[in-house]
Structures are given as C-alpha cells and as structure tokens.
Amino acid sequence: MKVIINKYLSKLTARGLAEEGKPVFLALDAEMASNRPMAEIPSELKSLFDFMNMNSVLYSEPAPFHKKMLDEITTRGEIFGLNSEKVIPEDCETRTFFHDIPIVHEFSAPAMARALSKRKSAILKGGGILSYGVVTPEQAYIAYSSTCFSLLVKYFHDSLRYLLACSRSGRKPDGSFLRAFSEISGLAGNTRALPGPALAGNIPDDEDAIVEAISGAGRAVVEHRLVDSCFGNASFVSAGHIYISQTGSSLDELRTCIDKVPLDGSSSVGITASSELSAHKAIYLQTGRRAILHGHPEFSVVLSMHCGRDCGLRGQCHRACPEKRFAAGYPVVPGEIGTGPTGLANTVPEAMEKGGAIVYGHGVFASGLTGFAEAFRILFKIEQDCRKEYLRLARSLAGIS
C-alpha cells in the first residue's frame, strides 16, 4: 500500500495541489500504512477508520494558490453563494460526480465521518481538503484533486459574476475581495512557462507507433496541466480503428491503457474505452481529422461558463444553451458526458471546424489532421487565450491595471 500512497503523493505535489510534507495519506488493508510515522498522525484521522468502511484517507492543506481560493470561498458567502454546510460546484464534471462538497467545522473524526458518509470529499473550514477511497487510495487522490479543480473553477467563475454584477449596478466591489482577487489572479497568470513538447506531426499506421504517440501526447497534456487529476482522453484513428485511452486512465500512464476499437462496431472491447468514445468517433466521421486530445484546462472551463445573459435556462446551460457562444473566439457548446440527445457526440463535432471547441463547464476538444502536434497546439492555445481573456475581462471590471 505504501508504494501506491507514494505514487499519488508524488502526483499531488507535481501538480501543485499540495506542498511536500503537508499531506497525510493513510491506507488500510490488514495493516495501516502511511507516508508519515504513525505517532505523528493526528488521532482524529486514524480513528476515521473506526467510523467508516474504507481503505484510505487523504488530508492536506492545499498549496497556497488553492488555499487562498478555498479561504475566500468559505468566508465570503455573499459572493460564492454557499451556506455554511456546503460548496456547490457548477462545472460539469464535478457536478456530475460530486453533487456538492460539504464543509466540516471541526477537526473531529465523527464530524469528518458524517460529511464523508455523504460525499466523496469534504472541506475543513480554515484547514484543508479531506477525501477517501473504498477500492484503492487512487480514489482519495482523485477526489482531492477534483475538489481543487472544482474550487478553482468556482472561485474564478463566481468572482467574474460578482464583478459583472457590481459593474452593472454601479456598485464598488468589496475592497478586501479585490485585494485577494488581485493576488490570486496574479498567481494564476504565472503558472505557464513550459516549452512546447516534441509531438509527432505524422504518425505511421503502426500499432506500436500509435500507442507511443498517444502516450506521449497524454503525458504532455498532464505536464502542461491541461487536465484536472490526470483525466482527459486521447485517441487516434487508423486503418478502420480508433485507438483510445481507457476510461479512468491517467493521461500520463497510457502505454498499457489504450483500447483498439473497430469503427464498424464489430467488437465490444470498447466497453472499457473512455466515456467520450462516441464523441471522438463522431468527430472523426464528420471532420476527417485523425488525432484528438480532450483536456479540462482551467480557464477554458471558467470562461465557457461566463455569460452575462439572464435567460430562462439558468441552471440548464450545460446541456440546453441554445445560443451560439464563443470564449476568447473559440466556439462553446453545451453537452453532457456520454450518450443521449444532449451528449457530447451530438454537440461537439459540428463545432470542430477549426480543430478545437470548448464544452460548457467541462473542457476542450482539440484535433489534428495527421497527428498530435497540431491537436496539442490547439489545446494549449485555447487555454492560453482563455486565460488572457479572463484576466483582461476581470481586471477591467475590477478596475485593476
């Protein structure tokens, strides 16, 4: 268990979600394992296992960037629309899987267990994020990471909404909010300085080469932090088959997690493929492109949710927005994960004319005509442009230079 714990702790710090030395990760099979000496672990965390049928628990104060957002969200109810009990995420992925994130007011095992008995993660007011797993410690990592993502989206989206409301009503934004926003958005503006990865522009129709190309593209997406946790998906079409990452696979560990799915549907091995398989297939069939990357880049998601209109479909935007919308010039479409009339397979393909599109509150699909170099370039550029546009808009509304 210790090996598994250490693997996900490394991911946590590499993704900038927690500082080294802060997380406490406990896993229990017959014996308890942890990243820390048992004597140093708060008894409240250890005794959580007495209250809960689970195999792992992860607790950490988030890294400063996320910690500041967490503190802002949990202390400014009038802006972030929370009650004292929970945070309600509005992005598609976390809303689908999390529903809401409870807030725990005391660091006690019964209080924490009560919250985790209802949801996959919880926020300790003034402290950190708590999550757990029942099948493997990876679940605790995913829940922690997705909570960070959810909080980031909520913070920037709600802040923009607040600034817009202030601007429209001629009200001056709260001074302490502005100071915090300035600091946090400043940190957000400084997190991208990586050189572009060397990805294949053309991929031969050779199975090993295809797997290698998909693996490399997946790693690049993770290294450039264009996904939450490590989840997104990647695919390539060749000789009547889609090679696609499996559901729940980490984009930085794809080598053994790629399904080869016949386009004619003659084998059901694709039952373990990414849940976006149908969307990928529809894009290939409608555009003739050959490579697709799908990520959840933060500011593309945030900006896709920004809408100044107050129409009767509020709350249904993610699946029923009838408007032709754009974020930083890129098309934004509604669509839910998976199948159904509002599924991504029905909404995304026609927006992919120029190679990329944003799904409302969810993420970005980017494609390449021959390989992943173009797809990655589009994915990266969409996120960069959305970040710039968000910061320009917010600072202009806030009157920050």
Place this chain on the structure above:
Amino acid sequence: MSGYTGKSLRVDLTRKKTESFETPMELRADFIGGRGMGVGLIGERITNAWDSPGTPLVFATGPLVGTASPTSGRLSVVSRSPLTGTVFDCSVGGRFGTELKKAGFDLIEITGRADDWVLLDIKDNAVSIEDGRKLSGKNTSELSGGFKNCSHAVIGRAGENGVRFASIVFDGHYCAGRGGLGTLMGAKRLKAVRVKGTGNIRVQDPGQLKSAREEIMRLLRASQAVFGEFGLSEFGTAALVDLIHSRRMEPTRNFCATFFPEAGAYSGYRMLTRYKAKKAGCAGCPVLCKKLGAGGEVMPEFESASHFGALNGISDIEAIVEANRVCNDYGMDTITAASTIACHSEITGEAIGPDEFIRLLHSIGEKDDGLGEALGEGSLRYARSLGREDLSMSVKGLELPAYDPRGAYGMALAYATSNRGGCHLRAYPISHEILRKPVATDRFSFEGKARTIKIAEDMNAAVDSLTACKFVFFAAGLEEYAKAINAVTGMDYDVQKLLKTGERIWLLERKLNGLNGFGPPDDDLPERFFKEEGTSSAHIKIPPLDRNDFLNALRNYYRIRGYKGFDRPDIKVS
C-alpha cells in the same frame, strides 16, 4: 414507514393456509429489504434440511420497488441451497417484485409441502392456493404462455424432477438461476406463483426522489460500461465476451485454458446482428440489458454464452442460443449445467460436440436414468462419485462463472470468501479489475484486495437488499442510492450506514453457514488454479496463482472480517 407496504404474506403449503402479517419493523430497520430481509427472516431455520417442510422459501421486495428509483423493480429469492447447503439468495428482475408490492405485500414466506402440485395465486388482497396438477409436467415456456395479465414465477420439469440446480423462471426469461432454489420450490410441490397488484407505493418525498433519479441517470449516461456504444444497454452482458477474451481470462475446456480462439463467433455483436436482437428489460429499468431476437429468442447472458462456448469448446452460436433456451425451458442454472458437462467431458476424456451437448441438457432436465441423473447433481457430487472431486471447478459446491481467477486476483479471493460459493456477484471485483469502475486496480495483484473485497461484499449485500441492479453501480454509487431510499422511506441513510447494514447481512449469512458446518476449509479454490498456468500471450502472462500470496490475502481478509480459524491445520501455507 413509506416505501414498504407494511404487510407480508405467510403461506403454509402443508396446511394450505395463508395469512398476512405485519412486516417486522426490525427487519426493515436492520436489513432494508430483499436479500437482507430474506436472510433475517429465515434466521436459524437455515439448519433445517433444504427439503424439510420447515425450510422457508422467501420472495422479498425492497422499499424502492415500484417507485421511480432506477432499476429497482427487482426482488430476492432466499432459502437454503440444495446444491451448496449454504444460505442462498438470487436477485431477479422482471415485473414480479413490482406486482407483489402493488398487491400490498413486502415479501412472501412459503413453508410446508403440498400433497400435490399447487399454484399460489395473488390478486391484490385475494390470496389462494390453487390446484396445480394440470400445470405439472410442463416446462417454463408452456407455462408462461398460459399466464396473462400478471407476473409469474414458475419451475420447469427440472425443478419437478429434482435436478439439484433447478432455477425459478420469472415472466418467461428472468431467472433466479443459481443454487437450485427451483429444486426447493419443487420439493414443496409449488409449481407456480402468480401475482397481480393494482395499488400504489407511497413515497415520502417525491421531489427528492426525482432529484436522486436525475443524479443517477446523469451518471448512467456518462458510463461507457452502461450506456456507451458498446455498453450493457446496447449489447447486454454479452458485451463482455470480447473483453474477457481480450484479457485472456475466459475459462476454456473446464478451466484447462483461459483463451478460446473462436469466442468471437458468439460475441455480443454476433448475437445482435445474427438474431437482430432488440432491447428488453425489467420493470422500471432504463438500461434494458436483456436482448431478445427478432424471433423471440432470448440471447444468453455473458456467463451462459461463455460456459456453453469456451468452457465446452463450442463455437456454434446457434447451439449456444439453443442451449440457453433448453436450460431456461427446463428451468436449470446455465452456469452449473455447462460446468457440470465440462467436468464430465474432462473426466471421461470425451469431446462433446454441439448436438451431444444439447442432448445432455435434455437428459439432465429429464433426470434420465444414468448420466442425466448423475449430472443433475451438479459437478461436485458428480466428480466426487467418480473420485475426481479435483475436476469440479467449484467453491462450496457452486460452479465458478466465466471469469478465470488467474486473470483477476481480487476475483480469486472473492470466489473463495463468497457466502454462497463460487459466485462473481458477491464482491464483483470484475468491476474494477476489468471494467475499471469506479477506478482501475491491478488485476494481477493481491495488494490491498482483502479490504477492497470485504467492503465490496458489504456494499453488494446492501445493493441486493435495496433490490437495485448491480449494473447501475458501474456508474452510480451508494451515495446516490442513499438519497433515493431516504426520499422513499423518510429514513436517514448515508453511505456508511448502508455499508454497515451490508456488513450485518454478510456476517449473519456467515453465521448461518457456520451453523451448517461451513468454515475456513471451505474458503478455498480448486487446486488447478495454483498448479496450472492459463493461456498466456506475448503481452499478457497468465501464470498459476501463487498459493502463498493467495493465503496471505485470505489471512488479511480474515483479520479484517474478524473471522477466526484461519490457522486451522487444514489450511496450510507452504
């Protein structure tokens, strides 16, 4: 309490008496419904012989049955298995549970033994035990055709003839398949139960239930395994034929190999295209995983197809569909039937072709003198009678389904620890080891699996007691179902409370099995899996299970469960 009718039905076939009684509050509170309620109701009466008149046969619904909660139109059939001797439950679909609830009953407890064949007839409050002699001798398709505008549970000739793994067939093709509960129904001389209800189920908070339903449906739509292009909704469970084949873990020729090159001949895709199969399913289910051919043929489930196919070296899809029909018609468990024939084939060294295979199934169903009668006892008794117990691929006498444990180590552990024997559904580790839900685990490792299996056993005991379908849990979780049951009943369940209830049910089952002499030596796998390797490829190695690793995981499991007796001398760690 909303969600329950509050009333149950007791039937004494010996005295031909029926009476209603209040569904005990402690059963509702401690065991929810379905499997848990059935096990709790039977309690220590489990020590009766399976064919004793005093052994109850229970049909139990749950609080979600008949409501808008997705996939909850199920019920559990619970008793003592004639095949394994353990406490045994089967979760079954169709409309029976819904009709029973609408008729005003949470469950039926049947005891006694009729003098001759009878039919139990329930029309709302009107309950009667009717003369069933004219139904005798009929198989399930003929019986089903005679029942109109109602739901029904029947046994075929296999159940009448005492085939030890006879099933109960609901509404034509939904089976309480495993463990021989149809044999027990036959021993009671109960040929059929017919039910029609017109009442409504009261829901405490319809708005909250609607919200829970929307959350569950959103997750289902997001699940590739359920609603994806190749998911259960499109292909049925036969979608797994290609997948298990590609993972080189399909039991082949009585588990002598783990790869059958011709498996593609009976894949889900082949069934859909060859038979122009359409969707069908249980009451209240949006998934509709049952597949019916254009000519009314019932497509076999994955486990049945694979065992009629790979396990017996048969690639003829028509023979496989026919074998499935014959088993359903006689009312016999497909897994045990196929596995027993595969065992016979290995012991005798006779290759059995498709025609002979079908002939043997008829012979078993009729319990013909000689071979049919011998095979009708199941693989363990058959193999033991020939001194080759080692070639029965079973645990606690229940034949293993179509996931070779050498290809999924959590499955290996779960087969061994299962309270009802060699069953894939108690912990269903295929969900994470193969289908990657809710997350993927390393299928070739026992690391951490002891607790994972324990928690999953508890969870599935709760799921079976909610009478929800396990397939939903490829997408949703107890989190969403806690909201649904709270909305229906007004109670205050959460994930941990449901898991705790599941644990209570599991431990009660373990205790009841203990009363019948089951203990640590029964928590083991056939020797073959530790000595013989599977069929490896250049990329996938299928070595034999490491005995020490397995026993260490089992020891961990015992510690986590709080079981005693692992260090008995009859379990040896080399």
